[in-house]
Amino acid sequence: MEPKSLFDAVARETEQARAPLAVRMRPRTLEEVVGQRHLLGEGSPLRRLVAGADGVTAPASLILWGPPGTGKTTLAYVISAATQRRFVELSAVTHGVKEVRAVMEEARRELGMTGRETVLFLDEVHRFSKAQQDSLLPGVENRWVTLIAATTENPYFSVVGPLLSRSLLLTLEPLADEDIRVLVDRALTDERGLGGKVGLAEDAYEHLLRIAGGDARRALTALEAAAGAAISQGEAEITLQTLERAVNRAAVRYDRDGDQHYDVVSALIKSIRGSDVDAALHYLARMVEAGEDPRFIARRLVILASEDIGLADPTALQTAVAAMQAVQFVGLPEARINLAQAVIALALAPKSNAVITAIDAAIADVRRGLAGPVPPHLRDAHYPGAVRLGHGAGYRYPHDEPGGIVAQQYAPDAVKDRRYYHPTRHGAEQRYADVLDRVRRALGRDGS
Numbered sequence: 001m002e003p004k005s006l007f008d009a010v011a012r013e014t015e016q017a018r019a020p021l022a023v024r025m026r027p028r029t030l031e032e033v034v035g036q037r038h039l040l041g042e043g044s045p046l047r048r049l050v051a052g053a054d055g056v057t058a059p060a061s062l063i064l065w066g067p068p069g070t071g072k073t074t075l076a077y078v079i080s081a082a083t084q085r086r087f088v089e090l091s092a093v094t095h096g097v098k099e100v101r102a103v104m105e106e107a108r109r110e111l112g113m114t115g116r117e118t119v120l121f122l123d124e125v126h127r128f129s130k131a132q133q134d135s136l137l138p139g140v141e142n143r144w145v146t147l148i149a150a151t152t153e154n155p156y157f158s159v160v161g162p163l164l165s166r167s168l169l170l171t172l173e174p175l176a177d178e179d180i181r182v183l184v185d186r187a188l189t190d191e192r193g194l195g196g197k198v199g200l201a202e203d204a205y206e207h208l209l210r211i212a213g214g215d216a217r218r219a220l221t222a223l224e225a226a227a228g229a230a231i232s233q234g235e236a237e238i239t240l241q242t243l244e245r246a247v248n249r250a251a252v253r254y255d256r257d258g259d260q261h262y263d264v265v266s267a268l269i270k271s272i273r274g275s276d277v278d279a280a281l282h283y284l285a286r287m288v289e290a291g292e293d294p295r296f297i298a299r300r301l302v303i304l305a306s307e308d309i310g311l312a313d314p315t316a317l318q319t320a321v322a323a324m325q326a327v328q329f330v331g332l333p334e335a336r337i338n339l340a341q342a343v344i345a346l347a348l349a350p351k352s353n354a355v356i357t358a359i360d361a362a363i364a365d366v367r368r369g370l371a372g373p374v375p376p377h378l379r380d381a382h383y384p385g386a387v388r389l390g391h392g393a394g395y396r397y398p399h400d401e402p403g404g405i406v407a408q409q410y411a412p413d414a415v416k417d418r419r420y421y422h423p424t425r426h427g428a429e430q431r432y433a434d435v436l437d438r439v440r441r442a443l444g445r446d447g448s
Contacts, residue, residue, distance in 0.1 A: 021224035022217045024192045025183065026074050028081060034216070035179040036071060036172055045168055046075070061140050061147040063125070063164065065155050066172025067331050069215030072150035075172075076121040079148065086110060086118040088145075092127040097135045104139040111144060118145045125149035126158035133160045140166050154329060174214025183216050184208065184223060198227050199237040207243055213291040213332065222247045264290075265300060268343075272301075273308045277347040284343050288336050298324035301342050309346060310355035312427035319345045350427025358421040365415055372412035405442040417445075 027033045030040060030047065039046045062079075064072040073089075080087035088103050100122075107118035125133065139145045140163065147167065155164055175183075187193035188200060200208070204226070212219035226238045226246040235242065268283035287297055298320070305320035323342035327335040379391035396406040409416055423433035 022220040035175040061167040063167045063169045064150045069217035070172040076148040080119040089121045092124040108144040120145040122149045126151045126153040177209045204240040204243045210291045272347045280347045294327045298327045307356045310352045312350040312352035312429040352424040361420045370414040372414035407444045
C-alpha cells in the first residue's frame with residue numbers, strides 16, 4: 001500500500017502543479033476568501049453554515065447567485081472542506097439527470113454506511129430544464145446531499161420554485177479592485193502561485209485590474225499568461241507591453257475615478273446628442289473595455305432619452321429603460337450588446353430638448369416664488385367639510401364635455417399665462433406640437 005500511497009501523493013502534486021493559477025490559488029478557508037464581506041461577517045448565514053449553530057454543523061442547501069469570477073466555486077470548496085464532507089462537482093453544461101441520480105444514490109449509500117455527508121456542487125444550474133432541476137428535489141428534501149448550486153442568472157427566473165424555497169439564496173457581488181489586488185499579490189508571492197519568480201509593473205497592474213472587471217478568475221488567468229511570457233523571455237517583471245501581448249488586449253487609457261471617466265462619458269452623450277452613431281459606439285467600447293460599471297452607462301442613457309430626445313421619439317425612453325433592465329438581468333459581457341443597441345437607437349433618433357427645457361422653466365418659476373394657491377375648483381373635495389370650504393365648486397369634468405377638453409383655469413393665478421413646453425417639429429414631436437396648438441386654442445390659451 002505504501003508505494004501506491006506515495007505514487008498517489010506524487011500524482012496529486014503533479015496534477016496540482018499543472019492546474020491553472022486560478023485553481024491553485026483557490027482559498028482553502030473562509031479567512032482566505034477575498035470580497036463578499038456581506039456574506040462573511042460574524043453571524044452571517046454562510047459562517048453559520050460552516051461553523052453551525054452552537055458549533056454543530058447544520059446542513060442546508062445553497063444557491064449562489066453572482067457574476068463570473070466572484071467566488072461561487074470557491075465557496076463551495078471551502079464549505080465542503082470546512083465541514084469535512086465528501087465533495088462532488090457537476091456542471092449543468094456537461095451533465096444531466098443520469099449523473100445527478102448517480103450522485104444522489106452514492107450520497108445516500110455513503111450516508112447510510114459511514115454517516116459522511118456529501119456536498120453536491122452544481123455549476124450553471126440555470127442551464128438545467130425545469131424537469132432536470134426537479135430531479136434534485138429528493139436529494140435536497142431528504143438531505144442526502146447538501147446542494148450548492150451556482151448561477152449567473154437571476155434565480156427567481158431561472159430556478160424552479162420548489163428548489164428555491166428549499167435553499168438559502170446568497171447573492172455575490174463583483175470584486176472591488178482592492179480585492180483583486182489582494183488576490184494578485186497573493187498569487188505573485190505564494191508558493192502555490194508564482195512564488196516570487198516575476199514581478200508586476202504598476203502600469204501593467206492597473207491594466208490587469210481593468211481587464212479583470214471584478215472577475216478574480218479573469219485576473220489570475222491574464223496574470224498567468226503574462227507571467228509565462230515574461231519568464232520565457234527572461235524578464236524579471238511583467239511590463240505593460242508583455243501583458244498586452246499575452247492577453248491580446250490594448251490598455252485603454254481610462255481612470256474610472258478621474259478625468260477620463262467624466263471626459264469619455266461626456267463624449268458618449270454628446271456624440272449621441274449629435275447623432276454620430278460611430279463615435280458614440282467608440283466611446284461605449286472604451287468604457288466597456290475599461291471596466292466601467294454598465295449600470296452607470298445605462299443610467300446616463302435613460303437620462304439622455306428624456307433630456308435630448310423626449311417626445312421627438314417617445315420610444316427612446318422605453319429603449320433606454322429596457323437596456324438598463326437588461327444590464328441588471330444579463331450582466332457583462334453579454335450586456336454590451338444591449339447597451340450598443342440602445343446607443344445606436346438613441347443616436348439615430350430625432351432630437352428635442354423641449355422636455356428638459358419645460359421642466360427647468362417651471363422649476364425656475366417655482367423657485368422665484370411664482371406659485372400661489374391652487375384654484376378652489378381644483379382642490380380636493382372628497383373629505384368631510386371640503387364642500388363647506390368651497391373646494392371643487394364649479395369644477396367641470398372634461399369627460400362629460402364634447403372633445404374631452406374644458407376651458408377652465410388650471411394653473412394658479414401667478415403662472416396662469418406661462419408656457420413651459422415649446423415642442424420642436426422634429427420626429428414625432430411634430431404631432432405633439434400640432435395637438436398642443438389645438439389644445440391651447442380649446443383652453444383659450446392660444447395667445448403669447
